[in-house]
Structure formats: C-alpha cells, structure tokens
Amino acid sequence: GSRRNGRSSAQKSARRIQKGVIHVQASFNNTIVTVTDVRGQVISWSSAGTYGFKGTRRGTPFAAQTAARNAIRAVVDQGMQRAEVMIKGPSLGRDTSLRAIRRSGILLSFIRDVTPMPHNGCRPLKKD
Numbered sequence: 001g002s003r004r005n006g007r008s009s010a011q012k013s014a015r016r017i018q019k020g021v022i023h024v025q026a027s028f029n030n031t032i033v034t035v036t037d038v039r040g041q042v043i044s045w046s047s048a049g050t051y052g053f054k055g056t057r058r059g060t061p062f063a064a065q066t067a068a069r070n071a072i073r074a075v076v077d078q079g080m081q082r083a084e085v086m087i088k089g090p091s092l093g094r095d096t097s098l099r100a101i102r103r104s105g106i107l108l109s110f111i112r113d114v115t116p117m118p119h120n121g122c123r124p125l126k127k128d
Contacts, residue, residue: 016079017043022101024068026091029056031064033071033097035080043078046071048093064093068100076104085111 020043023034032047048063051070057063083106087094098111 017075018079019082020075020080020084022072022083022085022106024064024085024087024089024094024097024101026064026087026089026093026097028059028091030058031067031089031091031093031097033068035071035075035083043080044071044074059091059093061092061096064091065096065100067093068097069104072101072104072106076106080106082107082109084109086114087111088114088116090115 017037019038021036021038021040023036025032025034030048032045034045035043037043046067048058048060048067051063051066053060053063053066083101085098085101085108087098102108
C-alpha cells in the first residue's frame with residue numbers, strides 16, 4: 001500500500017542494506033526478533049506467536065529459533081551482510097535465537113546483553 005509520503009512498500013523493501021541491528025527480546029512467554037538499520041528504522045520483525053505457536057509453546061527454544069530464522073531470511077535477501085545483536089530478557093530462547101542468527105551467514109560485529117537491571121530497585125514492602 002502507499003504511505004503518507006507517497007512511497008509504496010515495494011520500493012521500501014527494494015532498498016539495499018549492508019549493516020543492521022538485530023534486537024532479540026526473549027521473555028518467558030514469547031520471543032520477538034526485530035531487525036533494524038543503523039538509524040533504528042525497522043526492516044523486518046518476527047515473533048514466535050506469528051508462526052503458529054500458541055500458549056506455553058511460544059516460550060520454547062524451538063519457537064525462538066523459528067522466529068529468528070524467519071526475521072533474518074527477509075533481510076539476507078535485501079543484502080544485509082553485517083549486524084550487531086542486542087539481546088534482552090531471561091528466557092531460554094536467547095541462546096537458540098543467537099544460534100539461528102549465527103547460522104544465517106551474517107557477520108556479527110558484537111553481541112550485547114541489554115537486559116534491564118535495577119540499580120537499587122523498588123522500595124520493599126513494609127514489615128508487618
């Protein structure tokens with residue numbers, strides 16, 4: 001379809017991207033893989049839920065691997081060769097999604113864990 005600025009989505013996908021950033025958000029319930037360019041504009045995304053995994057199976061390592069493989073397949077076709085990986089979350093899907101990214105043939109410049117950690121945390125409950 002056409003966008004507000006007049007470009008169609010077919011023209012946007014034809015753009016060649018050499019370098020990008022792969023964001024993996026791995027929670028216990030789902031794994032979301034987003035591929036952006038270096039400016040932060042989303043090129044491709046995928047999640048375990050969009051590929052038919054329902055309920056607790058979305059949090060499995062196999063579902064994370066499937067989501068990562070499908071998100072990266074689209075950007076490899078657009079010519080992406082190098083990427084940085086940002087992994088967030090505590091799930092088991094972290095390792096398997098990273099393994100799927102490594103197998104895709106994209107050169108990884110670095111892998112960074114961006115899981116938010118509290119410096120002091122919330123105030124605890126009062127003692128009874």
